[in-house]
Amino acid sequence: MFNEFIVNNISSSIFVTDTDLKILYANPTAEHFFRLSVRRLKELSFDQLFKYNTLDIARVTLAIEQNQSFTDAEVSTVTIDDQHGKFEVSVSPIYHEAKTYVLIELRAIDQIQRINQESFVQSQLHASRDLIRGLAHEIKNPLGGIRGAAQILDRMVSDDDLKECTQMIMEQSDRLRNLVDRLLGPNKLPQRMNTNIHRILEQVRQVLEMEADTNIEVYRDYDPSIPDFEMDAEQLHQVFLNITRNAMQAMQGQGKISLITRIISGHMIHGQHYKLVAVIKIIDTGPGIPDEIRDTLFYPMVTSKAEGSGLGLSIAQTLIQQHHGRIDCESWPGHTEFTVYLPIE
Ligand SMILES: Nc1ncnc2c1ncn2[C@@H]1O[C@H](COP(=O)(O)OP(=O)(O)OP(=O)(O)O)[C@@H](O)[C@H]1O
Ligand SMILES: [Mg+2]
Known part of the structure; x- marks a missing residue:
């Protein structure tokens, strides 16, 4: 009994x-x-x-x-x-x-466990990001030397075949330099201005609709009570474009993207309590995040795409953290949901 x-x-x-x-x-x-x-x-x-x-x-x-x-x-x-x-x-x-x-x-x-796991993931992420940044730094200097030397050589040779070689070295160095710069991440602090979050989402939607197939429906459900607040519009534009572009690519021309905003009060982000938080959800009906990258989704250079650099989400996360916010992702086949929490300070 x-x-x-x-x-x-x-x-x-x-x-x-x-x-x-x-x-x-x-x-x-x-x-x-x-x-x-x-x-x-x-x-x-x-x-x-x-x-x-x-x-x-x-x-x-x-x-x-x-x-x-x-x-x-x-x-x-x-x-x-x-x-x-x-x-x-x-x-x-x-x-x-x-x-x-x-x-x-x-x-x-429960909440506490979730927060513990979150901070564990955070510290792992920091470690891997530091490693990649350190490496990128180390590559950048000699790369500058190589490019400079190729440029000098290029001026000295007149033979077409040799010129092709020096051009090739310069082009490839530029490509690498581009990658290294992206790996180093955003190098300026946010320029904060009072902005309406929906204006940014609408701009992103317009870019998407220009790029997108007609079979993708974009659904909007905005909460008009979200006030304007301080943010770096350009950076947030990049964040939402990265997330929605991933969604587009995942759906392969067929499906629905929902852009949903809400305001919530009394919410914790990274151990800090905020009175008001804007919540932006981007949901797609694609196949879901592949299992093998689920745990490392926000790490730099994690990608399932042949042409992908795997930096989109890592950059998005850095930018959101600079805004003291957080990105979450939940995904299963047919439903992928990215949620961005931004404190209204
Ligand atoms: N909405 C989504 N649905 C399914 N998989 C996704 C979605 N968003 C991201 N992913 C997966 O996460 C991976 C990492 O995304 P991320 O944006 O960081 O890099 P990428 O898109 O591969 O490359 P990049 O953005 O640098 O061009 C993607 O390759 C994809 O496998
Ligand atoms: Mg991407």
Whole structure:
């Protein structure tokens, strides 16, 4: 009785399944979260609860086979009734009366954990960015020398073949220099002026519509109560253009982009509390962020495109941080959502 009382009051969702993950038991929290009765839950297998989840099922199977438990600290899920959630998931094989069962526990990742993870990701990101910046710096100086020398040579030779070589060295050095400059990131501080965020979004939309295929619908839902506030319009233009252009490219000529703005009060960004925050969401209906780059999405030089430099989002993040804001991304097949939080100071 007492055991049952405890299990019924636990705040995480608990399932017991057989080794094929068919549900045999679910606690009330699970019923409540999935909005399904135990009876209905027992007709399903665990993976049928989700439209989408990032839990590695091969890993689960392996854990069951090897009789070892494992925990995934961050699993994104979308339930069959479209609720989106983030969980820490533990899977433990248990042995009872000569049979193996699987105990699955889903703990919702709360605010504090989310903030901890965020700061961990932040520090990793800083480290990798510093590394790349350092490297870029080291490349830049000798590169200047190479280009200068090629230029001198170019003036000295008159033979066409040789001139072609010196031209080639100069062109390629310029290309590299361009890349190195982008790697070094924005080199000026924001020039802040009172601006309307929707004006920037509208400019971005116009650029997009010029570039875009006609089959892409741009949907707008702006919150007119967002006041003008101090920002560097040019930098934010670049941020939103990078994000929306990625969305366009991902959708490959078919789909919908939504630009949504809201104002929220009392919100934490990087450990700081702000009274008013503008929230800008850019949502597309493309295939979603490829799994292999999900965790490193904002790192420089992470790309899935043959021609991509992988700098768009890294630059966007640097610029948003200069505005004391934050970018989040949530994505599953058919839905990719970038959210930019900008404090209205
Ligand atoms: N809306 C999206 N849908 C699907 N994948 C996306 C989306 N936005 C970004 N990505 C993925 O993230 C990667 C990194 O994006 P990022 O803008 O940083 O670089 P890039 O677009 O590849 O190159 P660059 O922007 O420098 O030309 C992309 O290559 C793509 O795989
Ligand atoms: Mg890009």
